[in-house]
Amino acid sequence: VPVTRYNIAWESDKSKKFRNPDVPDGKKLKDVFESLGAVRPRDWRINPWELDTERESNNGFQNEDLIVWMRAAALPNFRKLYRRVDHDNEMNIENFDQRFNSSLPVKGIEYRLSIDYRFRVQQFKGTKSVIISTTSLLGGRNPFLGIAYVVVGCICFVMGIIFLFIHLRYGRSTQEMLNINPRTPYD
Numbered sequence: 001v002p003v004t005r006y007n008i009a010w011e012s013d014k015s016k017k018f019r020n021p022d023v024p025d026g027k028k029l030k031d032v033f034e035s036l037g038a039v040r041p042r043d044w045r046i047n048p049w050e051l052d053t054e055r056e057s058n059n060g061f062q063n064e065d066l067i068v069w070m071r072a073a074a075l076p077n078f079r080k081l082y083r084r085v086d087h088d089n090e091m092n093i094e095n096f097d098q099r100f101n102s103s104l105p106v107k108g109i110e111y112r113l114s115i116d117y118r119f120r121v122q123q124f125k126g127t128k129s130v131i132i133s134t135t136s137l138l139g140g141r142n143p144f145l146g147i148a149y150v151v152v153g154c155i156c157f158v159m160g161i162i163f164l165f166i167h168l169r170y171g172r173s174t175q176e177m178l179n180i181n182p183r184t185p186y187d
Helices: 009-016 029-035 064-070 146-168 174-179
Strands: none
Touching: 009 029
């Protein structure tokens, strides 16, 4: 199954929050990091400028895997997106199985996943797991927020129609509103 590591981070994070230092002409990102005195974190096996050997623009602080990993989670139990199924380029793969054309089939297929243990979680009693999931029109695994938005939107629409009817039936014209003064009777 072809997966891609690109377009997994939020666009706002890529364009505003996580930016590499400016690289002058004739220099590489490695030179700029070293001149700034940047050092590799203790548990990292590779340097920030070597995170993606295939695409130069996906290195340093703009690496999408790094951006997803660095985004703070709002709750103690969270999910981070690792890869997306690459439906755009799947037809270019030799011997592509048509059963994978629109989704990942569950029956009759055995999936194998190779995992490297790179980030220690025992120190804070953390756990890791792999979840193969899909998104829907309303979002991810929990449709509550999407359903709540639709319900609140419908209530607002109905209330707007009711207020419009009340205004058209019982409201005053603009000319009447301009002629109101302190002595105008309330009726």
